[in-house]
Amino acid sequence: MAEACHRERLGVAPQATRQEIIDFLLDQAASPSHHGKLEPCDVTMVAGNPGCGDVITVYLRVDAARDAVARASFVGEGCTISQAAASVLMERVQGSPLGEIEAMDANEMMEALGREVVASRPRCATLALSALKGAVKAHRSQQLRRGAAG
Amino acid sequence: MSRYANPDVLVETEWVADHLADPKVRVVESDEDVLLYDAGHIPGAVKVDWHADLNDPRIRDYVDAFGFAQLLSRLGIGTDTTVVFYGDKSNWWACYAYWVFRLFGHTRLKVMNGGRRKWTDEKRPLNREVPHYEPARYSVRTRHPEIRAFRDDVLLHIGSPSPRQPEIRLPRKHALVDVRSPGEFSGELLHMPDYPQEGSLRGGHIPGAVSIPWSKAVNDDGTFRSADEIKALYEGQGINPEQDIITYCRIGERSSLTWFVLQELMGYPNVRNYDGSWTEWGNVVGLPIENPSVERATRAAAQAAQRPQTGTM
Numbered sequence: 001m002a003e004a005c006h007r008e009r010l011g012v013a014p015q016a017t018r019q020e021i022i023d024f025l026l027d028q029a030a031s032p033s034h035h036g037k038l039e040p041c042d043v044t045m046v047a048g049n050p051g052c053g054d055v056i057t058v059y060l061r062v063d064a065a066r067d068a069v070a071r072a073s074f075v076g077e078g079c080t081i082s083q084a085a086a087s088v089l090m091e092r093v094q095g096s097p098l099g100e101i102e103a104m105d106a107n108e109m110m111e112a113l114g115r116e117v118v119a120s121r122p123r124c125a126t127l128a129l130s131a132l133k134g135a136v137k138a139h140r141s142q143q144l145r146r147g148a149a150g
Numbered sequence: 151m152s153r154y155a156n157p158d159v160l161v162e163t164e165w166v167a168d169h170l171a172d173p174k175v176r177v178v179e180s181d182e183d184v185l186l187y188d189a190g191h192i193p194g195a196v197k198v199d200w201h202a203d204l205n206d207p208r209i210r211d212y213v214d215a216f217g218f219a220q221l222l223s224r225l226g227i228g229t230d231t232t233v234v235f236y237g238d239k240s241n242w243w244a245c246y247a248y249w250v251f252r253l254f255g256h257t258r259l260k261v262m263n264g265g266r267r268k269w270t271d272e273k274r275p276l277n278r279e280v281p282h283y284e285p286a287r288y289s290v291r292t293r294h295p296e297i298r299a300f301r302d303d304v305l306l307h308i309g310s311p312s313p314r315q316p317e318i319r320l321p322r323k324h325a326l327v328d329v330r331s332p333g334e335f336s337g338e339l340l341h342m343p344d345y346p347q348e349g350s351l352r353g354g355h356i357p358g359a360v361s362i363p364w365s366k367a368v369n370d371d372g373t374f375r376s377a378d379e380i381k382a383l384y385e386g387q388g389i390n391p392e393q394d395i396i397t398y399c400r401i402g403e404r405s406s407l408t409w410f411v412l413q414e415l416m417g418y419p420n421v422r423n424y425d426g427s428w429t430e431w432g433n434v435v436g437l438p439i440e441n442p443s444v445e446r447a448t449r450a451a452a453q454a455a456q457r458p459q460t461g462t463m
Binding site: 019022025026049053078079080081117120121124 | 182183184185186188189199201202400
């Protein structure tokens with residue numbers, strides 16, 4: 001329960017002003033959590049638009065026994081919102097069951113980041129989540145293939 | 151050494167610094183990163199969010215004339231105000247906003263050379279104070295639709311070919327400049343998985359396009375290259391002022407920088423920006439596409455099929 005509450009609190013404070021939200025996002029982008037390549041990892045997933053726009057690469061190592069995130073990290077380039085979102089997400093998901101990630105939706109990210117500020121850029125705000133969900137999906141596919149191979 | 155045909159459309163940071171208090175000048179920041187302005191901006195500058203302020207919320211098009219006039223009025227920009235744009239990414243979005251303002255007929259427009267980066271590299275002041283100007287009277291007068299190309303304009307421009315025509319050549323004196331990266335041009339790069347909204351179902355380029363990435367027209371510090379360098383760059387690839395030229399990229403912002411370089415700086419008389427760009431062309435059913443990466447893969451597969459099969463009994 002305490003851990004779930006802690007996880008829910010990760011992100012901007014609910015009563016934050018617009019300027020506080022902006023400062024929070026700027027801080028996250030300037031000093032991102034869980035930033036860097038993860039080696040070894042089970043899955044690498046890239047999302048975004050190379051050449052024009054934001055790109056996020058997510059690295060995922062899975063705790064197979066618990067079907068949970070053993071560790072996740074990211075690297076990326078792009079706007080403040082996309083990089084801050086990746087940082088906030090990575091902080092949230094360490095140790096999380098994969099099912100929880102599969103159930104996460106865009107609204108949760110928008111609330112965690114400060115909807116008032118990021119509402120005009122929903123794609124930037126949810127890019128890291130898309131990449132992470134893609135990584136979990138790829139992991140599931142790997143599991144199925146290994147299962148089928150016996 | 152040549153000069154730009156219209157040097158007055160470009161101003162240096164020093165000029166901007168000297169005109170911060172000029173009531174006839176309005177400095178406008180337009181960025182890809184929507185939070186940069188809030189992090190600190192040129193004192194007195196206002197923000198134009200290309201997405202929220204210039205685009206219609208329902209259809210893929212710009213706001214209408216009334217919406218544009220309301221925006222400029224709110225920003226304290228009158229019809230005789232000189233608007234100076236600057237921004238991130240070597241002024242991509244600054245040039246895009248400039249192009250949209252020109253589309254609606256605003257005449258006094260400039261771009262600050264080097265953009266936001268040069269201003270900060272020179273350690274010039276930034277502040278977070280959002281200025282509030284007296285609303286100005288503004289009405290859209292003479293628009294300039296001739297600087298914009300739509301999808302059907304581009305199809306006509308390349309000779310209205312059948313999509314399965316084996317070879318497509320542009321009509322004489324027509325040119326098409328693809329300003330994306332070589333990987334996007336060749337079809338190797340598409341949108342990434344699970345992020346399809348700004349991507350395309352098909353990779354490649356519009357038949358007849360020449361690949362001249364936007365970045366070749368700017369220096370490493372974000373300033374525009376000299377007139378001689380720009381002339382050599384484009385004429386070296388067969389692009390010259392006698393042509394009817396259309397530029398495009400993915401969503402029209404990088405190509406608006408190239409439009410600015412060719413039409414505004416170099417004075418090429420006939421340049422249009424195709425803002426639908428590849429996110430439109432690469433998604434429309436039945437439009438012709440050249441995709442070197444698919445063509446290479448098809449040739450490789452055909453060659454592999456012709457090799458003698460080996461095996462064991």
